[in-house]
Amino acid sequence: MAQRRPTMHDVARAAGVSPATVSRVVNNERYIRDETRAAVERAIAELGFERNAAARALRPGQSSDTVALVIEDAVNPFWSAVTDGAEQVARSHQHMLVVASTRQSYDRERDLLRDLVLRRRVDGVLVVPTAHTQRDLHTELSRWAPMVFLDRTPAGVPADAVVLDNQGGARKAVQSLLEQGHRRIAYVGGDPSVTTGRSRLAGYKQALKRAGLPYDPALVRLNAHTVDDARTAATGLLGLADAFFADNNRMCVGVLHAVRGSRAGVAAFDDIEFADLLPHPITLVTYDAAAFGAHAAELLFARMTGADTPPRRSVHHTTLVTRGG
């Protein structure tokens, strides 16, 4: 006997709630107790819905012809370029791209994803998970719409991911500072609990180790989130360090402000458009951000059109360049 597709009633029975409650959870309505919502989402997960069956069973109606991109911050030029690449691919597949920003808040990420997947019925989601992400959210929502992780990967969620070579890129940049003769290289970075931050810090440590230099925590400033944070952190290290590695483009702008007029070396992850205009040279870990976004979108459309291969992690290579000076 062919397996019967689960219905809203099956989910309701498994969760011990009424079908109306399942519908309210699915439609992401307000005033549903957290425990009730969790029970329904658990029931959906436990019933082992095949994704499309779940969509058909609980979400009758047409495709929205829309995919979503949930990023950290639309103003950062890295995300603008990623958005541009993803939008072009979406358009080539006759889909619109909806862009929303988490601003690094897990609550916002959760609300956005539920709204996009359950209520607005987007056909797929590209998501940059926030730092404090919980695996259940992505695991459960990815049963309703294919999900591809971008830039960061939450542990244990079976979905495609497209990331940069964070560790290798950071290692090469720090090695370049070492080759330029610097020995006391400071690290200015963001959140070390996200995979990008953790991997870049690991690349920094690896470069020091290979050069036979000790890792000195006094030269490391983490948890900077804005240009001003990074500027303050780097200014405080000016007497201690002879060079700086900034772990992203925001950190880099802050470091550049701090080192103005000094002879400190600077290297950073991410490209910076104006680097060629600077009066001193800077070493940058570059990559094609638009191609990165486009590649993630292509993986998403492959899943949306039925690709059934095991989830894979795709690593984009980086290129070291020296600019300015």
Add this chain to the structure above:
Amino acid sequence: MAQRRPTMHDVARAAGVSPATVSRVVNNERYIRDETRAAVERAIAELGFERNAAARALRPGQSSDTVALVIEDAVNPFWSAVTDGAEQVARSHQHMLVVASTRQSYDRERDLLRDLVLRRRVDGVLVVPTAHTQRDLHTELSRWAPMVFLDRTPAGVPADAVVLDNQGGARKAVQSLLEQGHRRIAYVGGDPSVTTGRSRLAGYKQALKRAGLPYDPALVRLNAHTVDDARTAATGLLGLADAFFADNNRMCVGVLHAVRGSRAGVAAFDDIEFADLLPHPITLVTYDAAAFGAHAAELLFARMTGADTPPRRSVHHTTLVTRGG
């Protein structure tokens, strides 16, 4: 007798086509001859549909809870900031913001607007019209969903518009270069047929006139569209000019590349994040781009919730700042 609301059949009769054809035009389906589409759109216009009546008559169903922002290029930091401001307002009204880029193509603008308004049924549109825009497109589509123009205004379309003080900003910047002692000020700009470009060029001319200086076309390079275009244009003027006014941030980056190592003065429209890091001073026409986007979105939501005042044009003031050096 109260006026009866027009139906799809009324439109079909007026256009001389079948109701099915009206439906196909409204749903923006393919393989409809341009003349047929034009006839139906004309009929809709001629019947003088009150917007909401039209929506109810021809587009039954719920609100999409989505508004659209149609911009030129998502990668430009100006548009990223505008998007960020508009997204926050949309979210505060429980709407999603869909962002799409015209890449300065009228065909793309037309296809995007039809898709968004007629097929995807967005509740409202913020649009930056392309240079060669045709008034009919906006006039007709704005009967289906409120439309607010951003940054540029097509002539003769009765809709709200939010623009910058382009002429005043450019005039102040050029006056500043004159006060710095420059006399042969070059102008590097984009498309002079869009209202922003035209107004900024007018501001440049006005500043020269007030200073009793002649307008010299040999110092003016228009129709630059990329950083490289601007760099080439400015490089060609290095022997002729003692200062440059760039009419937007892309033009400015090109000019900055061209003047590296020279003593030419530089002023530009738009803020530039890295200006403080430059080795020479630069005068910038700044404004709050996020507030600009937010203000346009607020006007759109006012229209969507029934504001019935005459269309108005809102001009955002600019502030001159000197950075770097």
